[in-house]
Amino acid sequence: MRTDAGLELSINRAQWQRLKAILDRALQEETVAARHAILQSACGDDEALLREAESLLGQAEQLINAEADVFEEGAAVTATVLRGESGLPQGRVGAYRLLEETGRGGMGAVYLAERADGCFDKRVAIKIIKRGTDTDEVLRRFNAERHILARLDHPNIARLLDAGTTEDGLPFFVMEYVAGETLVRFADSRRMAVRDRLCLFLKVCSAVEFAHHARVVHRDLKAGNILVTEEGEPKLLDFGIAKLLATELAEEDVTAARQQLLSPACASPEQVRGERATPESDIYALGALLYELLTGRAAHSFSDRVPGPAELTRVICETDRIPPSVATAERQTRDMVRGDLDAIVLQAMARDPGARYPSMAAFSDDIRRFLDGRPVRARRATRAYRVGRFMARNRHSLLRTAAAAAGAILLAVLAGSLIISQPRLRDALRISPASLQIADNGVAVLPFKDLGGGAESAVLNSGVQDQILTDLAKASGLKVISRASVDRYKAEAPRNLGQIGEQLGVRFVLEGRVQRIGQRARVSVMLLDTRNDSQVWSQDYERDLIDVFALQSEIAQAVAAALQVKLLPEEKQTIEQPPTRDLAAYELFLRGKEQVNGYLDAPDQEESLRHAVRLLEEATARDPQFILAYCFMARAHGLLYALRLDKTEARKLLSRAAVDAALRLQPNSPDAHLTLADHYYRCGGGYHRVEEELALARPGLTNSSPFHSLDGSIHRRLGRWAESDRSFTRAVELDPNNTTAINLLADNYVLQRQYEKAIQVYERAHLRGLGSPILKLRAAAAAFAQTADVDRFSAALKEAPADMDIGGGETPQRILVALAQRDYAAARRILAASRRSAFQDVDFTFYYPRSWFEGAIARAEGRMEEARAAFATARVALDEKLKLKPNDPRTLAVLAQVDAALGDKEVALEEARRASTATPLTRDAYDAALILQGLAQVYAWTGEKDLAFATLTDLIRVPGYLSYGYLRVDPSWDPLRGDPRFEAIVASLPR
Numbered sequence: 007m008r009t010d011a012g013l014e015l016s017i018n019r020a021q022w023q024r025l026k027a028i029l030d031r032a033l034q035e036e037t038v039a040a041r042h043a044i045l046q047s048a049c050g051d052d053e054a055l056l057r058e059a060e061s062l063l064g065q066a067e068q069l070i071n072a073e074a075d076v077f078e079e080g081a082a083v084t085a086t087v088l089r090g091e092s093g094l095p096q097g098r099v100g101a102y103r104l105l106e107e108t109g110r111g112g113m114g115a116v117y118l119a120e121r122a123d124g125c126f127d128k129r130v131a132i133k134i135i136k137r138g139t140d141t142d143e144v145l146r147r148f149n150a151e152r153h154i155l156a157r158l159d160h161p162n163i164a165r166l167l168d169a170g171t172t173e174d175g176l177p178f179f180v181m182e183y184v185a186g187e188t189l190v191r192f193a194d195s196r197r198m199a200v201r202d203r204l205c206l207f208l209k210v211c212s213a214v215e216f217a218h219h220a221r222v223v224h225r226d227l228k229a230g231n232i233l234v235t236e237e238g239e240p241k242l243l244d245f246g247i248a249k250l251l252a253t254e255l256a257e258e259d260v261t262a263a264r265q266q267l268l269s270p271a272c273a274s275p276e277q278v279r280g281e282r283a284t285p286e287s288d289i290y291a292l293g294a295l296l297y298e299l300l301t302g303r304a305a306h307s308f309s310d311r312v313p314g315p316a317e318l319t320r321v322i323c324e325t326d327r328i329p330p331s332v333a334t335a336e337r338q339t340r341d342m343v344r345g346d347l348d349a350i351v352l353q354a355m356a357r358d359p360g361a362r363y364p365s366m367a368a369f370s371d372d373i374r375r376f377l378d379g380r381p382v383r384a385r386r387a388t389r390a391y392r393v394g395r396f397m398a399r400n401r402h403s404l405l406r407t408a409a410a411a412a413g414a415i416l417l418a419v420l421a422g423s424l425i426i427s428q429p430r431l432r433d434a435l436r437i438s439p440a441s442l443q444i445a446d447n448g449v450a451v452l453p454f455k456d457l458g459g460g461a462e463s464a465v466l467n468s469g470v471q472d473q474i475l476t477d478l479a480k481a482s483g484l485k486v487i488s489r490a491s492v493d494r495y496k497a498e499a500p501r502n503l504g505q506i507g508e509q510l511g512v513r514f515v516l517e518g519r520v521q522r523i524g525q526r527a528r529v530s531v532m533l534l535d536t537r538n539d540s541q542v543w544s545q546d547y548e549r550d551l552i553d554v555f556a557l558q559s560e561i562a563q564a565v566a567a568a569l570q571v572k573l574l575p576e577e578k579q580t581i582e583q584p585p586t587r588d589l590a591a592y593e594l595f596l597r598g599k600e601q602v603n604g605y606l607d608a609p610d611q612e613e614s615l616r617h618a619v620r621l622l623e624e625a626t627a628r629d630p631q632f633i634l635a636y637c638f639m640a641r642a643h644g645l646l647y648a649l650r651l652d653k654t655e656a657r658k659l660l661s662r663a664a665v666d667a668a669l670r671l672q673p674n675s676p677d678a679h680l681t682l683a684d685h686y687y688r689c690g691g692g693y694h695r696v697e698e699e700l701a702l703a704r705p706g707l708t709n710s711s712p713f714h715s716l717d718g719s720i721h722r723r724l725g726r727w728a729e730s731d732r733s734f735t736r737a738v739e740l741d742p743n744n745t746t747a748i749n750l751l752a753d754n755y756v757l758q759r760q761y762e763k764a765i766q767v768y769e770r771a772h773l774r775g776l777g778s779p780i781l782k783l784r785a786a787a788a789a790f791a792q793t794a795d796v797d798r799f800s801a802a803l804k805e806a807p808a809d810m811d812i813g814g815g816e817t818p819q820r821i822l823v824a825l826a827q828r829d830y831a832a833a834r835r836i837l838a839a840s841r842r843s844a845f846q847d848v849d850f851t852f853y854y855p856r857s858w859f860e861g862a863i864a865r866a867e868g869r870m871e872e873a874r875a876a877f878a879t880a881r882v883a884l885d886e887k888l889k890l891k892p893n894d895p896r897t898l899a900v901l902a903q904v905d906a907a908l909g910d911k912e913v914a915l916e917e918a919r920r921a922s923t924a925t926p927l928t929r930d931a932y933d934a935a936l937i938l939q940g941l942a943q944v945y946a947w948t949g950e951k952d953l954a955f956a957t958l959t960d961l962i963r964v965p966g967y968l969s970y971g972y973l974r975v976d977p978s979w980d981p982l983r984g985d986p987r988f989e990a991i992v993a994s995l996p997r
Contacts, residue, residue, distance in 0.1 A: 025055060025062075028059055029062060029063060032044040033063075099119065099178055102180065103121075104118075105118045108131065118130075130182065130183045131164075131184070133179055134172065135177050160216040162209050162212060162239065163213045163216065163217070165182040167182060189207075189232040189233075192206075193299060207292075210292070211292065211369060212370070213242045215367055215370065218288070223285055223287060226291075270306065271298075272291035273318075274291060275290075278323055290354060290355055293354025297330050300334065300339065300351070303334070307321070329348040330348055331348050346385060349384035349385045352384075367724055368383070371726055443511055444511055447483060447484055448511060448512030449512055449569065450491075450507075450512050450514070452495055453492060454471040454517070455517075457519050457521035468596055469554075470520050471489075472596065474518075477563075478566065480581055481562075482708045484709065485709065487512060487740060488710075488711045491510060494743050511739060513537065514533060515533075516531060516565060517531070522551070525550060526551065527547075529548075529549075529557060530546045533569075542569075543568035552589070586625075591626075592625075594622070594635075597621050598620075598642075599618075599634075601615065601642075602641055611649065611651065612651040618639075619642045622635050622639040636664045636665065636667045637681040640661045640668070640685060644661040644684060644689055645688070647661060647688070658690075665681045679699045680703040683699035683703065686699065693929075700717050711736075711737045711741035714740065715737040718730045718734035718750060723931060724930075724931065727758055734750050734754055743776060745778050745780055752768055752784060752788065757965040768785035779807055782806070783806045786802030791967075791971040793970075794975055796975055800827065803819065817837065818854070818859070820833075820836040821837060825976075826975035826977070834860075837859050854880075854900055857876045857879040860872075873907065874908060881901065893924065895921040898920055898921035899922075899940035907947060914948060915945075918941040921940070921941070935961065942961065951985065962994060968995075970992060970996065973995065
């Protein structure tokens with residue numbers, strides 16, 4: 007008979023079934039000789055069957071290592087030949103009707119299917135294990151793939167939708183159907199520029215990073231396993247030879263390599279050698295894929311289309327890589343790839359896994375650094391290279407400032423001579439008002455003045471200002487100051503616009519007046535230049551209340567036009583979309599929003615947030631389409647849960663339900679995606695999910711301080727300190743009067759031991775007129791970390807209000823200073839005076855219960871029995887906390903300190919190691935450093951000095967709170983004092 011592939015065959019159907027099984031077995035072998043040995047043994051004396059088997063095996067071997075597209079197409083043809091039949095295995099699988107076969111692999115076939123039960127229309131891909139190959143080993147691998155896919159819920163990974171067993175006993179699973187082109191073909195067919203290819207590739211990296219966080223290694227990343235949809239979204243497919251790290255599936259790793267299930271095009275050296283695959287193996291494969299994406303050529307070149315083990319080893323394990331810039335024939339691409347991208351690709355493809363990027367996050371980060379014009383970490387950071395990157399990134403501003411350089415040099419010389427000769431003048435000039443930069447595209451919408459009309463008019467007044475500000479913030483060409491910072495000027499009369507412009511860093515302000523008269527509203531607005539108080543634009547309006555939302559949009563667009571800012575079509579469309587058409591619902595929303603935003607200053611935080619929920623529920627009851635109301639409702643629920651004001655799982659679910667309601671109404675809403683990111687961050691869900699949601703929110707929230715604050719927090723957690731600095735800096739620029747944003751930025755510098763920068767952040771806040779006691783105290787804390795000047799820090803603490811304890815941080819500082827001064831009675835008085843629930847042994851939100859501090863004070867004083875009793879009480883409280891959040895690393899770290907103080911050395915060491923193992927620096931750079939610091943303290947308290955010094959040596963190399971000041975005076979480190987190693991560590995810290 008003749009098949010569709012054009013091969014002349016002279017065997018019957020029974021022989022075909024036998025032939026199919028023989029070929030499947032042969033293709034599992036690693037070498038050509040082994041495959042042919044299988045054929046000869048299995049076919050025996052049946053020469054006709056042997057000839058046909060050898061013919062088909064030869065064609066299959068030619069296809070195994072062909073280019074991805076040719077191989078995929080050839081595999082489909084070969085699968086048709088081997089099947090020997092055109093029909094589908096059965097017409098229906100579960101609720102789905104099979105339409106056509108789309109692919110076939112070593113374990114099974116993949117079919118396009120559609121929903122057949124009439125519930126809804128949906129096309130899916132169904133993978134069914136092949137009849138005749140359902141051995142225990144194949145079934146185990148097939149089920150492993152289902153298990154792996156069930157863990158992977160990521161927008162760039164084809165989702166697992168369902169799984170089961172067919173009526174005749176074959177396992178199957180149902181996946182998202184992806185219609186698209188392979189990654190390289192998609193980029194080539196659209197003639198994508200290098201930057202666009204890198205942005206596309208970063209989405210693939212995000213998917214692989216997500217898999218690695220789920221402890222899954224793909225092991226066969228290649229262009230053919232990544233399809234890109236028409237919308238430009240890549241989807242990672244085929245986890246058939248993936249493995250779960252540190253599970254019972256890990257033993258299959260070497261087997262998979264021996265069976266040659268992976269593609270040599272992207273195989274790493276360790277996989278070729280038959281060693282265990284690791285996340286670094288995937289990094290290598292992505293480096294090879296990036297090589298092909300940039301050059302159009304495979305990273306490896308073989309002389310034989312079916313390379314044997316010797317050639318695979320020679321090419322992949324021994325041959326030096328040709329840089330991508332040399333491999334590409336396109337001149338413009340070559341120029342862009344040469345240097346940084348060459349270095350990035352070659353580091354990812356380093357033969358030694360230890361020389362590659364340590365994680366997918368580090369690999370992705372270097373690509374982002376290239377896109378941002380910053381130095382990449384794959385290259386040696388010479389001064390010339392850093393300067394070159396800086397000049398390339400800032401070439402336009404450098405050209406603009408070149409003309410002023412000569413005069414500036416002369417002034418600098420004159421000013422320098424004065425500063426050097428007068429230290430006090432030098433300190434005064436370290437930060438000057440001139441250093442507060444004014445943005446020419448910056449605008450602040452000041453609180454509108456209420457011209458009368460009662461409480462309803464006041465709410466309308468607040469709402470008009472709020473919505474105009476919100477609408478203007480959607481214009482990416484403007485810098486718009488957040489509401490929290492402009493509210494400071496609500497009571498000012500008259501307003502000093504020049505001073506306001508300097509304090510907020512903007513050139514323009516918008517002032518307005520609102521009056522409600524029955525069912526009509528009068529609104530007057532003026533746009534003013536703060537440099538000279540001149541009026542740029544003004545307009546008076548009178549409208550029916552029902553038209554107030556359209557009026558706010560009209561004003562925002564008029565202001566943008568007056569500032570000569572061109573709105574993008576999507577920005578204009580968003581501004582013209584009212585938040586709601588129900589004025590009463592809007593008023594409820596504004597009141598609820600105020601409760602959420604102001605919860606920190608509320609006398610009763612729980613009641614403030616619960617009241618916000620009630621108001622927002624009323625708003626959404628009136629208008630079920632009110633997206634922003636759902637977003638703030640989700641945040642209120644999330645805060646109640648995260649602050650443990652309501653620690654029930656139901657509260658967490660209410661938060662998620664509210665944000666899901668917003669996303670159902672508008673799947674692309676930036677506010678909803680930011681809210682979901684905030685939910686994941688507060689309520690758990692993984693930092694990778696926070697990143698994904700922030701990426702979706704970013705285009706519409708360039709002027710959102712909360713967005714940049716959360717973005718900075720995630721970068722910090724993931725150890726991307728430069729990116730974190732930039733995000734926190736942007737948050738302060740947009741909300742310069744927000745003490746939380748200021749503290750986040752300054753704290754970032756403290757963690758990096760850049761104390762001068764931290765102090766400058768606080769000094770700039772002082773110049774902007776912020777006299778917040780918390781800022782003064784934090785500035786003093788930064789100076790103490792650098793200098794160990796206890797007296798100066800003590801004076802700053804005495805100046806601060808006695809009951810000030812924002813976030814639970816000031817009581818420990820007061821106690822530390824008292825202990826450093828050996829004033830134990832003062833330490834006990836400070837602890838007794840603290841009224842915050844953070845220091846109660848029941849329902850405490852801080853990581854240390856009150857009894858821990860009681861034990862620490864008694865221990866420092868030498869009252870060991872009293873200390874032991876206090877630490878025993880602390881242990882009970884920490885056990886209760888672990889019941890609420892089992893295996894929480896931060897709680898375990900504190901528990902380890904308690905057990906060390908109680909003398910339970912082995913228990914303490916085990917708890918500390920569990921905590922540090924659960925939170926490595928690569929997963930959470932912020933918490934991991936704190937936990938390692940606790941581990942070092944446990945080592946010190948249990949007499950393990952060598953381990954304590956080794957841990958401290960590691961800690962001073964990474965950002966963290968370990969500082970010269972705290973090591974110098976904190977009694978916790980007394981067991982190490984006097985040892986030259988301790989003194990060397992203390993002396994090595996910046997001061």
